[in-house]
Amino acid sequence: MVPVTIRWQGKAYNVEYDPEDSGISLKNKLSILTQVPAERQKIIVKGGQLKDDQVMKNVGLKPNATVMMMGTPGELVTNIPIPITTGAVDHGSDSDDEKYPSGLVNLGNTCYMNSTVQLLRAIPELKDAVQKSNVSSGVIGEFSSLLRSMDSANSITPVRFLQNLRLEYPQFSEMSRETGGYAQQDAEECWSFLLSSLQRSLSSEWVQKNMSGKLTSTMKCDENENEEPTVSQDTFLSLPCHISMHTNYMTQGILEGLTQKLTKRSDVLNRDAIYNKVSRISRLPKYLTVNFVRFYWKASLGQKAKILRKVKFPFELDAVEFCSPELSQKLIPVRDKLREIEKNDEEQERNTKRIKIQPSEEERESEAESRLTQIATCQSLVDPQLSEDDGANITGLYDLIGVLSHSGASASSGHYQAWIRNPDQHSEWFRFNDSRVSTVPAEKIESLDGGGEADSAYILLYQAKNIE
Structure with missing residues (x-):
């Protein structure tokens, strides 16, 4: 970020700009500070007025430079x-x-x-x-x-x-x-x-x-x-x-x-x-x-x-280690089963990459069916009270x-x-x-x-x- 001082109507405003941003970005900042809408601002830089689409790093402003601005206040802009x-x-x-x-x-x-x-x-x-x-x-x-x-x-x-x-x-x-x-x-x-x-x-x-x-x-x-x-x-x-x-x-x-x-x-x-x-x-x-x-x-x-x-x-x-004994008791079976499923998924992925042979359609169906069974088992371990608590974490993992x-x-x-x-x-x-x-x-x-x-x-x- 590059610091500059903008002088307007006898007041000095210290602002920073990103060298990669365009002129309109600096003007929008100044509209907040001065209540002068961007379209009414005339910022005097080397070579004339700052243009909306001008990239700031090409303007030639040095750090801590003082720049003059002209313009009259008006209604502030909205989300542009x-x-x-x-x-x-x-x-x-x-x-x-x-x-x-x-x-x-x-x-x-x-x-x-x-x-x-x-x-x-x-x-x-x-x-x-x-x-x-x-x-x-x-x-x-x-x-x-x-x-x-x-x-x-x-x-x-x-x-x-x-x-x-x-x-x-x-x-x-x-x-x-x-x-x-x-x-x-x-x-x-x-x-x-x-x-x-x-x-x-x-x-x-x-x-x-x-x-x-x-x-x-x-x-x-x-x-x-x-x-x-x-x-x-x-x-x-x-x-x-x-x-x-x-x-x-x-x-x-x-x-x-x-x-x-x-x-x-x-x-x-x-x-x-x-x-x-x-x-x-x-x-x-x-x-x-x-x-x-x-x-x-x-x-x-x-x-x-x-x-x-x-x-x-x-x-x-x-997060189980932060929980009360009562909540931990409900979460641990679900957490452990979910981790087992994730570990199996990772092992299958590694094996597929290592042997570089795509499994047959029958093997894929068998693996998918086995995984669905494990998911169903994990879901069955969820405590009924937790299951009814809308918005609660039921696994203890994040x-x-x-x-x-x-x-x-x-x-x-x-x-x-x-x-x-x-x-x-x-x-x-x-x-x-x-x-x-x-x-x-x-x-x-x-x-x-x-x-x-x-x-x-x-x-x-x-x-x-x-x-x-």
């Missing part, structure tokens, strides 16, 4: 489809725009919002649920409109959605003291706010059924063995992965978050005492979100600093389908991106760097485990494995 200026593919294959999902134009430190929208869009059923709700106004109404706009292969300028987000959640309107433009925001807060809005707006309770889990917590006083432990029930929309100096794997961090030491008033001792709170999952949702707790408040800096430690995360998550990453050293700076698994080709992932969409191999996702200021996983989205 604009042509993708690049379809660069990381592993060197051809870039046909039609095969890429829509990107979202950065409107001035809005990568946190763009990445959040792309991660939510990775949930295929959510779009139908939002549109069936018939919400036409507010942030969810604009979210529904934005999802429809993103059906094209063009990048979208999400102006109306951003306006409504800032209207309903004013904290996203915070201005930066350093740049004078809008400040960078925390993508996890944007994710939480949007999920809360979806919970309130969707009459079908879609979020509650498909993305909300349940915790059973037992709290026991460490200083008085005779005090009866208390049991409570809570719901969650994401599991925190706490990161300490000993955390190497995501599962470790989740288990740490499920065990807490608390100080609270003991009615028996008539004083404050230390309690041990142990939580276990009593319901697993179809879509499980894991939030890496990478930011903490650092008083000496006056901002949220980032924990840079490398933490490995799995492509396949076995596949990773989306990652929201952060690069940089603090929550108030850096850059967010979304990485979404291609639903048609699981070895390939889409990388959403705002309006720039490219493809990367699955091995690239493994490198998002942190260890420095480069892209590191911040929010992970898992989808329950089906019995099929």
